[in-house]
Structures are given as structure tokens and as C-alpha cells.
Amino acid sequence: MTPHSDPTVQPVPTSVVEQVDAADTTLSNPQRAVISLGSNLGNRLETLQGAVDALEDTPGLRVKAVSPVYETEPWGVEPGSQPSYFNAVVVVKTTLPPASLLERAHAVEEAFHRVRDERWGPRTIDVDIVAYADVVSDDPVLTLPHPRAHERAFVLAPWHDVEPEAQLAGRGPVAELLAGVGREGVAPRVDLELRLPE
Numbered sequence: 001m002t003p004h005s006d007p008t009v010q011p012v013p014t015s016v017v018e019q020v021d022a023a024d025t026t027l028s029n030p031q032r033a034v035i036s037l038g039s040n041l042g043n044r045l046e047t048l049q050g051a052v053d054a055l056e057d058t059p060g061l062r063v064k065a066v067s068p069v070y071e072t073e074p075w076g077v078e079p080g081s082q083p084s085y086f087n088a089v090v091v092v093k094t095t096l097p098p099a100s101l102l103e104r105a106h107a108v109e110e111a112f113h114r115v116r117d118e119r120w121g122p123r124t125i126d127v128d129i130v131a132y133a134d135v136v137s138d139d140p141v142l143t144l145p146h147p148r149a150h151e152r153a154f155v156l157a158p159w160h161d162v163e164p165e166a167q168l169a170g171r172g173p174v175a176e177l178l179a180g181v182g183r184e185g186v187a188p189r190v191d192l193e194l195r196l197p198e
């Protein structure tokens, strides 16, 4: 048989080769990602802790830092129309490529019975990928950095607490973005704490 006559061997499209190569690089080289957690239904602190623990239980992911908890006014909706949120940010190191990290974020949301009905509706848990390494992408399935992170004090304030020098790719230093939006409606809950998994 000549090398090219095996009918079971199909040419591999370049796009697949590129994706596999990218995943391979990620596997041997953990990337830093920033994840935002929010909850405004049910036991908000317990749910945030459950999400942190579920992230840590993910193969190929380690939680490196957990921010303080903030109580925040609902953003993007009529004032007084929803309960206040608890928000926090976690910094992780992961060998998962971005799409797999998003899948895991959705699985964590489902585990906490998140219901998607209205845009920016109240939710037991929201797990957003704020940033993944320095990746910039306008793919609507996974936009990186998160397209609204730079204007959300409920993301910037807890992120700044754990990484004061952080930069949001394409937007600039988190400290400057936070100074620009201000801290109105975003109050630290110093009486509460999320545990970094052991």
C-alpha cells in the first residue's frame, strides 16, 4: 500500500491542527484567568463559596486568590427592582483553554440552579470570565476581556483588592478604570469572608 492510499486517513484541516496546537501549549503552560462571581438570590455567601469550591474542584484549575466580598447595587436595571448582589473575584491558574473554562463556568452556574430568563435578571449565581491571559477576542460566545468588565465597579473593586497592579487587556490598569467608574453602590462586607480552598 502506498502511504496515501489508506482510505481511513483523512486530511486534517489546518484550523483543527491550529486548535490542537493551541490546546497543547495551554496544557504545558498554565494561564492566569480572572473570574467574576455574583449572586443576588438565595444564600448569597454560601453560593459564592460553593462556586469557589466547585472551581477549585475542576481538573486543570487552581484557585490562586479570592477577593473580599462586596455587597453591590444591581447594575444595569431599574434601581430597587432587584435584591442587592454579593460579588467577588477569583484569580485562577488553569491549563483549560478559554472555551473549556467557559463550559466549566456554565456547569457551575447550572449546579446552583441558575435560571436564564431576562437579561440581567436576578440570579443565584453568575460566573463570568473577566480575562484570560492577554487574550483579546470579540467572539460573542466568549468575548475577552468580558465586554462590560471595564465599566463595572463590582468587578474592578474586588479585582483591584487581590491584584492592585492588574491590567485589563486593551483597556488599561484596573486601578485607573476603577478610579474612573468610582465605588458608588459597591460596599465591602468586611464581616464576611470567602475561604481559599486548601
Ligand SMILES: Nc1ncnc2c1ncn2[C@@H]1O[C@H](COP(=O)(O)OP(=O)(O)OP(=O)(O)O)[C@@H](O)[C@H]1O
Residues within 6 Å of the ligand: 102, 116, 119, 120, 121, 126, 127, 128, 129, 130, 139, 140, 141, 142, 143, 144, 145, 146, 147, 148
Ligand atoms: N467573557 C465572558 N464570560 C462569560 N460569558 C460570556 C463571555 N463572553 C461572552 N459570553 C456569553 O454571554 C452569554 C450570556 O451570559 P450571561 O447569561 O452570564 O449574561 P449576563 O450575566 O446576564 O450578562 P453580562 O454578560 O452582562 O454579565 C453566555 O452564554 C456566554 O456565551
Ligand SMILES: Nc1nc2c(c(=O)[nH]1)N=C(CO)CN2
Residues within 6 Å of the ligand: 037, 038, 039, 072, 073, 074, 075, 076, 085, 087, 120, 126, 154
Ligand atoms: N451589582 C451587580 N449587578 C449586576 C451583576 C452583578 O454581578 N452585580 N451582574 C449582572 C449580569 O452579569 C448584571 N448586574
